[in-house]
Amino acid sequence: MRIGYPCVNESLDCTATSTFRLASYSDERVELAVANNLGCLLRILQFNVAQGLLFFRIGSGIVPFGSHPVNVFPWQTRFADEFRAVGDYIKAHHMRVSFHPDQFVVLNSPDAGIVERSIQELVYQGSMLDLMGLDSTHKLQIHVGGLYGDRELAISRFIDTYRRLPAAVTARLVIENDDRLFSLQDCLRVHAAVGIPILFDNFHHECLNHGEPMMEALRLAAATWHPERDGVMMMDYSSQALGERKGKHTATLEEDLFRNFLVDVGDLDVDIMLEIKDKEASAQRACGILRDVGRIAILAGATTE
Template identity: 80%
Template sequence: MRIGYPCVNESLDCTSGATFRLASYSAERVELAVASNLICLQRILEYNVAHELRFFRIGSSIVPFGSHPINTFPWQARFEPEFRAIGNYVRAQGMRISFHPDQFVVLNSPSEDIVQRSIAELVYQGSMLDLMGLDSTAKLQIHVGGLYGDRDLAISRFIATYRELPTAVQRRLVIENDDRLFSLRDCLRVHEAVGIPILFDNFHHECLNHGEPMAEALRLAAATWHPERDGVLMMDYSSQQLGERKGKHTTTLEEDLFREFLTHLHGLDVDIMLEIKDKEASACRAVGVLRELQLIAAEAASLS
């Protein structure tokens, strides 16, 4: 079991998502930004290893405008050694890496332009994992997309688009159940059609479900992951922020709720991404809970 947090480390004095305005684009700006972002990414990973945080979601802006037609800078060739070094570090430390492309990635959109831009973004982000030399257990996480007034048609469009994706993207793509439109049951329909794994979000399941108990929902999602090709179940974890609208993520880990959630695993191995505002602070506390409950494997702890 691994614990992680997404994109930004608030304890360090750097960012791995430095970018600039499209109107200011130049090859020199791209090169400087990517160099800076990769240096910071390495620092974040080293921080995470030191704190036993071995699951990390990299931000989408490592390469500014990475999937935009304006970006013709050969960043893959220029930064291949740096990406490879990061991948070597990830493997040596027993870490797991993912990306969660931005909300404009909608594979079931009725707009062909949006679909093509979405595919370009997935190709871009997947290519970074390829440059790192990471296997297909490093994933690209997206939602099914929009409802557009017809659930069945929306799901059918996703399935049709998925079948046309490059193989390199298909092998990394996972779908997440969301809190308003597409439940775990809907995601299972997509999985049954094309075999795509389901990244389970416990908080979204609490907001939108069909009565499946948490333990059953976890088992259903985990069964969609092939042990060798996909690795163990990835999931997002959060809880409701008290006094806020339904679906608002908590700002910090509620340890008692987290302990209660862990009772639903019943021995299931899972990598948990905390979608909680205070990032690594909550993740470090979650690691403390796992240590207390003896849920962190001794061999994983010894890698640091």
């Protein structure tokens, strides 16, 4: 079992998503930014390994405007060695990484232009995992998308778009249940149609469900992951911030709630991404809890967002 935290490491003095304004685009700026971002990414990975945090979500902006037509810089060849070095480090330390493309990636949009740009963004982000030499257990995490006033049509459009994605994308793509529109049951319908794994979000399930107990929901989602092709289930973990609007994530790990959640996890092998504000601080505390309950030995996890 690995534990993770999303995308900014607050202990280091660098960012792996440095960028610039589109209006000031130049090949030189791209080259400088990618060099900085990959260098910082390796530093973050090294930090995480030292802390026993081996699950990491990489920020989408490693390459500024990576899927935009304006970016004609051959970053794939210029930084082939650097990407490979990052991938070699990940493999050498038994880490697992993922990407979570931004909310503008909407495969079920009725706007063909948005769908096409979404596909290009997924191709771009998946290509970075390919450049790292990582297998299909390293994932691209998205939501089903928008409702657009018709749940059945929205789900159908996602399925239709999914079926025309490149194989290199579908091998990595997973869908997450959300807190307002598409529940675990909706995601299970999509999985039944196309076989896409479900990345389970416990907090979203608490906000939107059909009465499934947490223990049952975890097992339903875990059953959608093929053990060799996909690896063990990835999931997101958080809890409600007290006194805040429904759905707002807590600022720090509530240790008693996390211990209770582990009871529901039981003997499932899962990699847990903590979507909690204080990031690596909570991840380190979560690892300590896993050690206390005998659920962690060599492996533990982290993220970037």
